[in-house]
Amino acid sequence: MQIKVMTNILEKNDQVAAALQERFEKAGIFVINLLGSPGCGKTSLLEKTIKALKETLSIAVIEGDLFTAKDAERIEQHGVPVVQINTGGGCHLDANMIQGVLDCLDLGELDIIVIENVGNLVCPAEFNIGEDCKVTVLSITEGDDKPLKYPLIFKQASAVILNKVDLLPYTNFDLKAAEKDITAIHPEVTLLPVSCQTGEGLEAWFNWLMKQVQIKKGKESK
Amino acid sequence: MHEMSIAQGILDIVLKTAAEHNAVKISCIKLLIGQMTQVEPESLKFGFAALAANTIADGAVVDITIIPLVGKCNSCGQQFTVERYSFLCPLCHSANILVVSGRELAVDYLEVE
Numbered sequence: 001m002q003i004k005v006m007t008n009i010l011e012k013n014d015q016v017a018a019a020l021q022e023r024f025e026k027a028g029i030f031v032i033n034l035l036g037s038p039g040c041g042k043t044s045l046l047e048k049t050i051k052a053l054k055e056t057l058s059i060a061v062i063e064g065d066l067f068t069a070k071d072a073e074r075i076e077q078h079g080v081p082v083v084q085i086n087t088g089g090g091c092h093l094d095a096n097m098i099q100g101v102l103d104c105l106d107l108g109e110l111d112i113i114v115i116e117n118v119g120n121l122v123c124p125a126e127f128n129i130g131e132d133c134k135v136t137v138l139s140i141t142e143g144d145d146k147p148l149k150y151p152l153i154f155k156q157a158s159a160v161i162l163n164k165v166d167l168l169p170y171t172n173f174d175l176k177a178a179e180k181d182i183t184a185i186h187p188e189v190t191l192l193p194v195s196c197q198t199g200e201g202l203e204a205w206f207n208w209l210m211k212q213v214q215i216k217k218g219k220e221s222k
Numbered sequence: 223m224h225e226m227s228i229a230q231g232i233l234d235i236v237l238k239t240a241a242e243h244n245a246v247k248i249s250c251i252k253l254l255i256g257q258m259t260q261v262e263p264e265s266l267k268f269g270f271a272a273l274a275a276n277t278i279a280d281g282a283v284v285d286i287t288i289i290p291l292v293g294k295c296n297s298c299g300q301q302f303t304v305e306r307y308s309f310l311c312p313l314c315h316s317a318n319i320l321v322v323s324g325r326e327l328a329v330d331y332l333e334v335e
């Protein structure tokens with residue numbers, strides 16, 4: 001006997017993600033799923049962002065990591081609430097994991113939650129975790145061929161941060177070519193070349209972030 | 223290896239569906255996987271076989287159809303196969319493209335006894 005099913009395999013995760021999104025929506029919190037390869041500079045970007053904006057915005061961080069709490073310890077130094085999720089080898093965060101730690105945060109107090117996903121360009125792009133948007137960090141040392149090799153993570157991102165531009169003179173990374181590929185994959189994307197080392201370009205990132213939070217707050221007050 | 227979590231999702235769906243139909247054995251599972259998904263078919267089959275051991279889906283044939291990436295231009299209506307992940311209309315160069323197919327991750331149907 002043949003049984004027609006036609007069910008989305010990620011349906012369960014999507015349902016939990018939708019419930020999370022509703023909770024964030026009610027609390028008026030803007031949530032970012034921060035993606036990128038191991039070492040591309042996700043935590044560095046977060047540290048810079050917290051330093052610059054913590055007086056203006058109430059920020060909390062959820063840190064996804066395979067086994068350690070190293071990134072959470074770095075964030076804690078900046079005096080913002082941080083929750084660690086260890087995936088125990090799992091290569092991505094899923095919606096259940098976020099749901100499991102949400103009670104550790106005081107949602108009433110927050111403007112923004114940044115969730116640093118496990119360093120990986122592949123599967124985190126497939127698993128929604130209740131975020132308003134994905135932000136993908138690509139660093140100059142990874143090579144300019146990565147957008148076409150891992151297109152989904154660039155297609156799904158509202159903003160792509162090209163980090164470590166201070167290293168451009170020492171690599172064969174072709175910034176124009178990378179920007180062209182990313183724009184072809186995702187024509188509406190916001191591209192932000194930055195250096196977390198020198199601070200170059202970070203102002204534009206802060207402005208983008210502030211704008212997204214304001215848009216979210218505006219929606220809430222209506 | 224995230225194919226394991228995808229495989230678990232498939233197993234949950236097929237076991238639930240089979241139970242609803244009082245099936246005693248699942249012999250074949252037909253999957254639709256879009257070209258622009260992060261799933262490696264061989265790892266998925268391997269992961270599924272491991273998870274399905276000792277269930278009524280043990281030994282089921284996993285048959286995967288890859289769905290090509292197709293876009294439709296919202297400006298001029300042209301439908302086209304997306305090459306090199308370029309989401310620009312080949313006819314009018316508009317960037318306003320709807321993804322028609324290629325993002326599927328679905329269980330299409332089952333063969334059961």
Ligand SMILES: Nc1nc2c(ncn2[C@@H]2O[C@H](COP(=O)(O)OP(=O)(O)OP(=O)(O)O)[C@@H](O)[C@H]2O)c(=O)[nH]1
Pocket residue numbers: 036037038039040041042043044045071118119120163164165166167194195196197198
């Ligand atoms: N030269 C240079 N180095 C940077 C820059 N941003 C980050 N780094 C360095 O890159 C290394 C990795 O940075 P992290 O912020 O830990 O990267 P990550 O993406 O959080 O890494 P995982 O969480 O392990 O995936 C650190 O040694 C940083 O100091 C930059 O703009 N320029």
Ligand SMILES: [Mg+2]
Pocket residue numbers: 042043044071116
């Ligand atoms: Mg990190």
Ligand SMILES: [Zn+2]
Pocket residue numbers: 090091092123124223224
């Ligand atoms: Zn994964």
Ligand SMILES: [Zn+2]
Pocket residue numbers: 295296297298299300311312313314315316
């Ligand atoms: Zn067109």
